[in-house]
Amino acid sequence: MSLNEVTLNLPNYPMEELAKIRQRLIDKNQKVYDFGTGDPKIPTWEPIRKAMLDATTSISQYPSSSGCPELVKAIWTYCERHFKVQPKKGLDILATNGSKEAIFHISLNLIGRAGGKKIIAYPDPGYPVYRSSCLFAGGTPYPIELNEANGFQTEPWKLPKDVQDNCAALWINYPHNPTGALMEESHLHKIIAWCKEKDVVLLADDCYLDIYSPEWDKTGQRPVTPIMFTHENVIAFMSLSKRSGMTGYRSGFIIGDQKLMPAIAKARANMGVGTPTAIQKAAAVAWADEDHVAERRKIFAKRIDLAYPYLHKLGMIDTKPSATFYLWCKVPNGQDDVEFCLRLAELGVIASPSQWLSEGIKGFVRFALVPDDKDTIEAMEIIAKYLKK
Ligand SMILES: Cc1ncc(COP(=O)(O)O)c(C=O)c1O
Numbered sequence: 001m002s003l004n005e006v007t008l009n010l011p012n013y014p015m016e017e018l019a020k021i022r023q024r025l026i027d028k029n030q031k032v033y034d035f036g037t038g039d040p041k042i043p044t045w046e047p048i049r050k051a052m053l054d055a056t057t058s059i060s061q062y063p064s065s066s067g068c069p070e071l072v073k074a075i076w077t078y079c080e081r082h083f084k085v086q087p088k089k090g091l092d093i094l095a096t097n098g099s100k101e102a103i104f105h106i107s108l109n110l111i112g113r114a115g116g117k118k119i120i121a122y123p124d125p126g127y128p129v130y131r132s133s134c135l136f137a138g139g140t141p142y143p144i145e146l147n148e149a150n151g152f153q154t155e156p157w158k159l160p161k162d163v164q165d166n167c168a169a170l171w172i173n174y175p176h177n178p179t180g181a182l183m184e185e186s187h188l189h190k191i192i193a194w195c196k197e198k199d200v201v202l203l204a205d206d207c208y209l210d211i212y213s214p215e216w217d218k219t220g221q222r223p224v225t226p227i228m229f230t231h232e233n234v235i236a237f238m239s240l241s242k243r244s245g246m247t248g249y250r251s252g253f254i255i256g257d258q259k260l261m262p263a264i265a266k267a268r269a270n271m272g273v274g275t276p277t278a279i280q281k282a283a284a285v286a287w288a289d290e291d292h293v294a295e296r297r298k299i300f301a302k303r304i305d306l307a308y309p310y311l312h313k314l315g316m317i318d319t320k321p322s323a324t325f326y327l328w329c330k331v332p333n334g335q336d337d338v339e340f341c342l343r344l345a346e347l348g349v350i351a352s353p354s355q356w357l358s359e360g361i362k363g364f365v366r367f368a369l370v371p372d373d374k375d376t377i378e379a380m381e382i383i384a385k386y387l388k389k
Pocket of ligand 1 (some may be wrong): 177252
């Protein structure tokens with residue numbers, strides 16, 4: 001065999017499947033309402049774009065893989081503002097090329113730690129890279145099912161004992177893609193305590209941390225992340241993709257235990273993950289500003305307010321999410337989720353079936369609220385009409 005088993009056995013990446021369906025509809029000149037990929041098309045705040053253009057130099061040189069000084073300063077100011085943490089007081093940061101690559105690469109640093117622990121546990125449904133990165137690094141992925149019964153909460157203490165004993169790292173992701181669930185602070189403390197007891201590195205995928213209900217802006221409430229409460233054996237993964245509408249720029253950072261980060265920095269210097277300097281300078285502008293993020297929160301909340309009543313009335317969703325821009329809905333009438341999504345796609349409405357966002361969870365569909373207000377309403381009308389037939 002010329003390629004290894006992991007490479008040969010990879011499932012199709014769900015977003016690529018959706019892109020193919022989308023293209024087929026466009027080729028047929030059909031109007032497309034694309035709720036598939038979580039990539040909203042809201043223009044990036046102009047000063048960010050300007051900062052990137054202004055920083056484009058005539059001489060091209062390798063970028064810093066850990067972050068240029070302006071970016072490092074802006075990230076620390078953001079972290080002090082929101083998490084009340086300071087540089088070199090237990091935590092360290094590293095710039096990343098978006099969070100996807102950092103999520104992928106961290107497995108290479110963790111599999112085999114603590115005398116050979118090989119398991120990485122992660123939420124299911126969830127971001128598919130938790131699993132694939134673990135497999136590529138030679139580890140054993142272990143999905144933890146999140147469902148309505150457990151309130152979409154990660155409960156690692158319920159895993160089989162041998163899994164708990166061999167767990168190298170645990171992923172959590174709150175606000176959660178795809179359900180929009182949040183984690184209570186008290187639950188997070190239980191997770192932190194479990195990680196300490198079991199010697200598990202806690203990995204927090206925090207790329208939706210700034211996408212919460214604009215109502216919270218009035219009270220200063222925010223989703224929680226472990227770095228607010230502990231430094232030990234914890235790494236949080238932050239991103240500008242959703243926060244600042246910069247999916248195409250590729251910029252984020254990791255913040256974690258000062259004892260782990262220097263070795264991770266050395267490893268990352270081998271990985272070719274330095275973000276171009278012009279983008280790092282634009283990222284510094286993005287982390288320094290909160291107003292454009294508050295505007296984005298309002299846009300997403302409005303879309304939730306528009307779509308939710310339709311889907312609620314159709315019996316597809318019971319609770320309005322207070323974070324992210326996803327609606328995780330039950331497929332009506334016990335229909336298969338893939339079939340349901342393919343039928344909707346024929347009508348021009350693209351959404352993701354749960355089987356594509358999980359390891360076999362059936363009966364749900366995710367709407368990423370990417371289309372604008374008008375298209376959101378039009379698409380909801382199409383769904384309502386289809387289901388009333
Ligand atoms: C849960 C989750 N984690 C990580 C990512 C990666 O985001 P990025 O690499 O753009 O920072 C995404 C992207 O959709 C996501 O939904």
